[in-house]
Amino acid sequence: MHRWSRVFVWVACVTTTYGCARNPATGRPQLSLISESQEVAMGRESAAEISRTLGLVDDRALQSYVSDIGQRLAADSERPELPWEFHVVDDPVANAFALPGGFIYVTRGMLALMTSEAQLASVLGHEIGHVTARHSVNQISKQQLAQLGLGLGAVLVPEVRPLQSLLGTGLGLLFLKFSRDDEREADQLGFRYINDHRYAVSEFAEVFRALDRSATRDEGAIPGWLTTHPAPDERVRSAEERTRATPPQADARVARDVFLRRIDDLVYGADPRDGFFRDGIFFHPRLRFQITFPSGWETANLTQAVVAAAPQNRAVMQLTIAGNGDPEQSLVAFFRDAGVRPGRTARTTVSGQPAALGEFEAQTEQGSIAGIVGFLSFRQQTYQVVGYTSGDQYSRHAGQFERVFRSFEPVTSQSVLAVRPQRIDIVQLPRPTTVEELRRQSASDVSVDQLALINQLPGADARIEAGTLVKQIVGPALAGRSAAR
Numbered sequence: 001m002h003r004w005s006r007v008f009v010w011v012a013c014v015t016t017t018y019g020c021a022r023n024p025a026t027g028r029p030q031l032s033l034i035s036e037s038q039e040v041a042m043g044r045e046s047a048a049e050i051s052r053t054l055g056l057v058d059d060r061a062l063q064s065y066v067s068d069i070g071q072r073l074a075a076d077s078e079r080p081e082l083p084w085e086f087h088v089v090d091d092p093v094a095n096a097f098a099l100p101g102g103f104i105y106v107t108r109g110m111l112a113l114m115t116s117e118a119q120l121a122s123v124l125g126h127e128i129g130h131v132t133a134r135h136s137v138n139q140i141s142k143q144q145l146a147q148l149g150l151g152l153g154a155v156l157v158p159e160v161r162p163l164q165s166l167l168g169t170g171l172g173l174l175f176l177k178f179s180r181d182d183e184r185e186a187d188q189l190g191f192r193y194i195n196d197h198r199y200a201v202s203e204f205a206e207v208f209r210a211l212d213r214s215a216t217r218d219e220g221a222i223p224g225w226l227t228t229h230p231a232p233d234e235r236v237r238s239a240e241e242r243t244r245a246t247p248p249q250a251d252a253r254v255a256r257d258v259f260l261r262r263i264d265d266l267v268y269g270a271d272p273r274d275g276f277f278r279d280g281i282f283f284h285p286r287l288r289f290q291i292t293f294p295s296g297w298e299t300a301n302l303t304q305a306v307v308a309a310a311p312q313n314r315a316v317m318q319l320t321i322a323g324n325g326d327p328e329q330s331l332v333a334f335f336r337d338a339g340v341r342p343g344r345t346a347r348t349t350v351s352g353q354p355a356a357l358g359e360f361e362a363q364t365e366q367g368s369i370a371g372i373v374g375f376l377s378f379r380q381q382t383y384q385v386v387g388y389t390s391g392d393q394y395s396r397h398a399g400q401f402e403r404v405f406r407s408f409e410p411v412t413s414q415s416v417l418a419v420r421p422q423r424i425d426i427v428q429l430p431r432p433t434t435v436e437e438l439r440r441q442s443a444s445d446v447s448v449d450q451l452a453l454i455n456q457l458p459g460a461d462a463r464i465e466a467g468t469l470v471k472q473i474v475g476p477a478l479a480g481r482s483a484a485r
Contacts, residue, residue: 024078025132025189034100039134040083043101047085050105053304057088057108057266065262069117070104070124073193078132086124091303092269094214098127100136111263112424112471113210115456117255118203121194129189135182187235191242200252205239206456212236213453260469264426268473271421275301282306282319283416289378290416291319291385292407294400308404315389315397317404322384327356327375330382334373335360350376351409357402361391370394374405383408422446422475424454429468436460438470446473 034042057063070086082102089095091107098104104127106120114120130136178186187204195201212233270276275284277299283290293299293308297317300307306319322330328347335342335358343359355376362369371388385408387401411417422444433441435457439448448460454471457464464470 023133025129026185036101039136040101043099043103043136044083046099047103050089050099051087055090055303057090059088059266062111062262062266063088066106066120066124069121070128073121073125073197074102074128076196077128077193082131090267090271092267092271094211096123096127098130098136100131100134102131104128104131108266111266112268112454113214114207115210115256115260115471116200116203116206117259118194118199118253119207119210120259121197121199122190122204122207125190125193126186127190128193129186130178130182132189133182133185135178135186184238187238188242191239195246195249198249198251198253200249200254201239201243201246203254205236205243208235208239210453210456257469260426260471263424266424268422268424269477272419273421275306276419277301283411283413285411285417285419287379287381288411288417289383290409290411291404293317293404310389310397314393315387315400317385317387317401320384322375322382324377324380324382327354327377327382330375330384331356331358331373334358334375334384338362350374350406351378353377355405357405359398360388367391372398372401372405374402376405376408378408378410420475422473422477425472425474426469427472429464429466429470431466433464434460435462435464438464438472442472442474444473444475445477 066088067086071084074080074082074084079102084102084104086104086106088111089105089107092109092112093107094109094113096104096106096110104124106123106127110123111120114123191201191204194204273285275282275286277283280295280297280299281290281292282299282301291306294310297308297310299309304320308317309315325333331345334340338360340360340362343361345356345358348355348357353376355374357372357374359372360370368391369388370391371386371394373387374385376383376385385405387397387404389397429438435452435455436448439446439451439460442451451471451473452459452462454473455464
């Protein structure tokens with residue numbers, strides 16, 4: 001433990017009536033102001049929010065497969081009594097995360113990057129390690145102590161950062177950052193868990209290699225595992241050192257083919273059915289609407305919102321679902337709850353559907369802002385469109401805000417409504433081949449580098465033996481798609 005962290009824990013233990021506990025996984029003293037029942041309650045509440053907002057992959061067999069592996073590992077951990085849950089999140093970014101109390105998630109993007117059950121067990125073991133070592137509880141406890149005014153958190157523990165709502169759960173727990181020492185400890189624990197279950201520990205390092213390669217590709221967000229974790233090359237070296245120091249097991253389980261067959265037909269990359277942009281128009285095939293944003297604005301389709309920003313961020317717009325209430329009542333509720341000053345309002349229609357529109361002003365720490373908020377009903381949903389800018393720029397952007405709102409309309413293009421995502425296709429090679437040859441055989445426009453990455457092969461010339469199971473990507477990438485989910 002870092003020297004200042006030891007001082008911090010000691011001070012916390014002598015200045016609070018409770019709070020000094022032992023790390024269940026390591027036996028070392030650890031700051032804890034949260035009971036186990038509170039830990040589980042926070043995790044359970046956040047898990048419900050994740051299921052509602054991020055969504056889970058709709059594949060019972062795959063969910064059961066991942067859960068069975070996680071449950072076996074967790075049952076032999078230091079905290080088997082927790083209500084462990086393991087789920088696959090419907091997100092294309094390679095990531096995995098653990099909530100307090102034993103609620104663990106791996107994304108389909110992470111599954112697409114891995115090539116064996118031993119690698120999946122390594123990821124789940126790492127996340128189990130965060131829970132058994134109560135890393136979330138320790139970080140939240142530091143936040144609590146800092147906010148209680150003790151004043152030592154920011155001085156002695158640099159990684160302490162204020163949360164927007166310390167005791168709130170929901171998605172806020174996803175932004176709780178573990179320290180690098182926490183990550184190293186979770187690696188050590190995960191390595192031990194998979195070795196105890198006779199998985200091939202050499203596969204632990206392969207996960208980090210794949211994540212490192214994924215992060216260096218200029219194709220989107222850095223995998224979440226790499227944003228706060230130790231450098232991938234350090235983790236590879238550490239995993240290799242642990243592997244060399246671990247007595248080999250003759251029957252160590254890799255289960256490559258079992259894993260690959262389980263992810264056959266899994267959606268690959270962003271799912272265009274959940275929304276995509278083309279030439280400034282956002283299409284949402286599942287919800288059957290489209291909306292047009294100004295030319296030159298940066299746009300993104302997030303899990304819960306579609307956002308657009310003018311150059312230099314001089315103005316921002318956001319589209320969200322606001323329940324299914326009456327548009328006029330929704331407008332009244334917005335002015336009541338958002339802490340803004342209402343301006344002119346109007347009842348109107350958009351694409352023949354009832355709508356309500358209003359102006360607003362607000363004072364912030366950065367100065368005054370002004371904007372337009374509109375609500376409209378469409379297919380038993382109420383949509384909210386908000387546009388705002390600085391008070392002195394409002395007259396320049398007001399017309400754009402209203403035009404975007406009024407551009408909301410049903411999707412009529414059958415090609416848009418019929419769009420389908422790319423998928424992973426697991427095939428057995430009838431003869432020896434290279435990645436380059438495999439790419440030419442693929443019924444998609446996936447690149448050679450991408451195909452090599454997801455099969456964890458070094459490059460285009462890598463030779464693959466006959467009879468090997470490999471991943472191909474089927475289905476064309478959608479032209480013009482950007483930042484979709």
